[in-house]
Amino acid sequence: MTLKILLQYRNRYLYIAMSLTLLILVINSVLYIIIAIPFLYYIYKxxxxxxKVILIFIGIYTMSLFAFNNLEIKEEDTYNVTVIKDIKTDNYTSFLGKINHQYIKVYFDENISIKPGDKLIIKGSTTIPxxxxxxxxxxYNNYLKSQNVKYTIFTDYVEEAGSSFSIYLLPYYIEKYIDKYQPLSGGYVKTFILAEKSGIDIEIKNQINQIGISHLFAVSGLHIAILVLTLEFFLKKTKLLEKQKENIxxxxxxxxxxxxxFSPSVTRASIMYVLLVVNKRYKLEFSSLDILSIIFIFLLFIRPYYYFDAGFLLSFLVTFTILFSSIILNKESKLHQLFLISFIAFLVTIPIILKxxxxINLLSLVFNIIFLMYVTYAILPLSYIAFLxxxxDKLNYVFIKIFEFILTLFSRIDxxxxxxxxxNDITIIIYYVIVFFLLISLETNIRIKESLFSLILFLILIYMSPYFDFKKSVSFVxxxxxxxxxxxxxxxxNILIDTGEYDDYDSLxxxxxxxxxxxxxxxxxxxFHSDHYGESEDILNEFLVDTVISKHNVLDYEDKTIQCGTIAMYIYPFSYKELNENNNSIIMSIFINDKHYLFTGDIEKSREIDFISEYNxxxxYLKVPHHGSITSSNQLFLDVIRPEEVFINVSVKNLHGHPxxxxxxxxxxxxxxxxxxxxxxxIEVYYLFGKEYKRIHSP
Structure with missing residues (x-):
């Protein structure tokens, strides 16, 4: 009965998948109602x-969301946790575990030897990031949600309490095997066998991302297709029946x-192959789009926040688009198909890649074809062979070094x-509408040049958008x-005052x-305290900086008005010879949109008193001195300057009790x-057409 109901909607599961997608988009940004309303009207008509079917599926998804958001782990003195996977050790230990059938991310501040299936007793408090x-x-919160994880726990007490069988022991022991027997090429072997890229040098990964070929090193539909073709090649030499080969x-x-x-792209590609075989075997007559849509819906039911996983997004977006474009592709030769697939995948993923x-690297279209051949016919098969x-291993390593040499050369072409x-989301909506019409043009051979010109023009406008921005702003990061x-x-x-502490995640x-x-x-x-200049080297490496001002050269800029666009800046003279580095802070005024901001660094009471004795x-607006420390914000200082509003830059993780x-x-x-x-x-303060607005990004 259930199958009969499912068969009624053949060739239309795409609409259900699109409905769920629009629901998710609207939940995250109400602007997507612009697309949702006409789409729903089309469905209704x-x-x-x-x-009714769409409402049922939306109801199931909503219940899945509700169930995840209402997960709770009862606070206890100790927890019995089972180690699942994702074990990392680097002066600390982290892993994905289970407490009472709920996933949890566990952190321990020492290296310990554990494996999937181990049972531990730990102490600590569960938190939601x-x-x-x-x-x-x-x-990080969204990342954990994409893994069906709601809670984290930081523990300083771990006690072993036995072990049990775990299906994740297989990838664990395979990783140990690779570490032992592929010492040279192991990082790449892990990438292609385990979908684990941590073994590749960070500089090489950055170069891979820079030239736009990272998808070649994420186990995806391409790798599954190659694996299936390889298996079919060898199975053809056997006397097995077609059904038996497919079962194997x-x-x-x-x-x-x-x-x-269960890497997202591997999950999508593997389940799709299985369902395509079942579809053919039992003559169900579902289309490829139906099958892909069913997989998409099913995965969202079991992981309602899966869409926060970039691999999930990219895998489904590219596959859906290629299936949509089958008419375009079928008209072309194999070589042209290869280029068109790369071009279409590049177009539809631009917003995600930019995020x-x-x-983006426009040469990635060329690099992709070159490295696709090299990876497909050299590194990938050699990694499989070296694994077996x-x-x-040494031969594979030679080809890897050749790849890295060419990669380094190409990465210098910028x-x-x-x-x-x-x-904003409006620009993303417009972009995808233009891409949609471009694909229609390619399919119908009508107005291709006009559509392509519209796309290029729009991307140029986005690139130039800072020059059309009417807003002025002051942001306390x-x-x-x-x-x-x-x-x-x-x-x-653009003026940046201080850079904060060094940050591995490059948040600033x-x-x-x-x-x-x-x-x-x-x-x-x-x-020169690290929580004010720690990221300065990275900033200088990433951005073109016209002028750097610090106590070493401030004499060239103080006691005069510096005009930067419509913003005026004034640095107050000082000797900068204090023993207390806090009191060597540059004090400066910024005048923007008829507002006077005073920035004081980390000055303390003595410097505050000296300052108000010279200036009235x-x-x-005042940037509060020294993060709201008791050593600053003297009462006399406040009585004299009397700001209307103050802003305290202070991290919730600070260890000094500020403010x-x-x-x-x-x-x-x-x-x-x-x-x-x-x-x-x-906290972002905007000025637009003479009015002030504040935007707060609350935790």
Whole structure:
């Protein structure tokens, strides 16, 4: 009965998948209603019998969301946790575990020897990681959600309590085998066998991303297709029946799912092969789009936040688009098909690639074809052979070094690398509408040049969007330490005051790139404590910086008004010879949109008193000295400058108790509005057409 119901909607499961996709988009941004309303109207008018089915599927997905969001782990003194997978050891230990059938990410501050299936007793408090408070940066909370993980736990107590069988022992022991028998090429063998890229040198991975061939090193549909073709080639030489050959391939693919720990693209490709075989065998007459849609829907039911996984997004987006484009592809020769597939995949993934890397390389279309051949016919098969026959490790390593040499050469070609970012969801919607019409043009051979011109023109406009931006802004970025970005309208001036502490995740850099900043007019280091200059070297490497100002050269810029676009900047004279480095902080005023901002670095009481003895300022907004420390924000200082509002750059992770309660009380008693990055996340003050707006990115 159930199968009969499913068969009723053949060739239309795409509409159900699209409905779920639009629901997800609207949940994350209400702007996507622009697309959702006409789509639903189309369904209602042309496929009214689907409405109830779509509502049922949406209901099931909503229940899945509700079930995940309401997961709870009861607070206890100790927890019994079973080790599942993703074991990492690097001066600490982390792994994915299970407590009472719920996934949890566990962190321990020492190296311990564990394997999947081990049972541990641990102590600690479960926490739900906060969402990212810095726009356009890595969101750990969303990453965990994509893995069906809600809680983390940091423990300092671990006790072994036995072990049990785990299906994840297979990839664990395979990894140990590769470490032992492929010492030279092991990083690449793990990539192609286990879908685990951690063994490849970070510099090589950066170069792979830069030239746009990272998909060749993510086990995907391409690799599954090659694996299936290889298996079919060898099975043809046997006397097995066609059905038996297919059963063997299906069994091996399902086993490979386990080996790759259910990597999104492997899951999609493997299940699709199995369903295509079942579809053919039982003459169900589902289309390829139906099958792909069913897989998409099923995976979202079991992992409602799977869409936060970039691999999941890229895998389904590219596969759907290629299936949509079958008419276009079938008209071309094999060579043209290869180029067109690369071109179409490149087009539809641009917004996602820009979100991940903040840049695209137009030469990746060429690089992709070159390296596709090399990886497909050299590194990939040699990695499989070296895995089975370890004495091929050295030969594989030779081909890998040739690849890395060519890769390094190509990565130095940066003439067609464009660094930009889609500024909002509206621009993404417009982009995909243009791509949709371009694909229609390619299919019908009508107005191809006009469609292509529209796409190129739109991308140029996005690239140039900072020059059309009417907004001015002052942003207090929620990093560890101080960092304030000041932007003029029309990209006339970009000033960065301090960079915060060194950050492996480059949160500040990604924030700036997300603002489409490619050049800083001024980088100002208020003083030389690491929570103010820690990221300065990375900033200088990533951006063109016209002028760096610090205490070493500030004499050239102080005691005069510096005009940067429509923003005026004034640095107050000082000797910078204090023993206390905090009191060597540069004090400066910024005048933007008729507002006076005073930036004080980490000055303490003595410097505050000296400052107000020389200057009697009318200040609108104050960047609170020294993160709200009790050593600063002296009462006399506040009585003199009397700001309307103050901004405290302070991390929720700071270990110094900033800001001090007494300091907060002083501001509040004076009726001053207090904004804090530890409570409010990144705070952005915008000026548009003479009016002020604030945007807060709360944790």
């Amino acid at each position: 042309n496929h009214s019998d689907l409405v 906060s969402v990212s408070t810095i726009p356009n940066t890595f969101d 391939i299906m069994a091996l693919l399902l086993s490979y799912l386990l080996i790759t720990s 991940l890397n903040h840049q 026959l370890p004495f091929f 003439i067609l690398i464009f660094k930009f970012y889609f500024p 929620d990093i560890y330490g101080d960092s304030i970005l000041i932007k003029d309208s029309f990209n006339r001036c 850099i990604n924030y700036l790139k997300g603002k489409n900043i490619r050049k800083l007019d001024y980088l100002i280091i208020s003083h 300022l009318d200040v609108d 001090h309660d007494e300091v907060i009380k002083r501001y509040e008693e004076l009726g001053i509005i207090v904004y804090r990055t530890d409570l409010m996340g990144t």
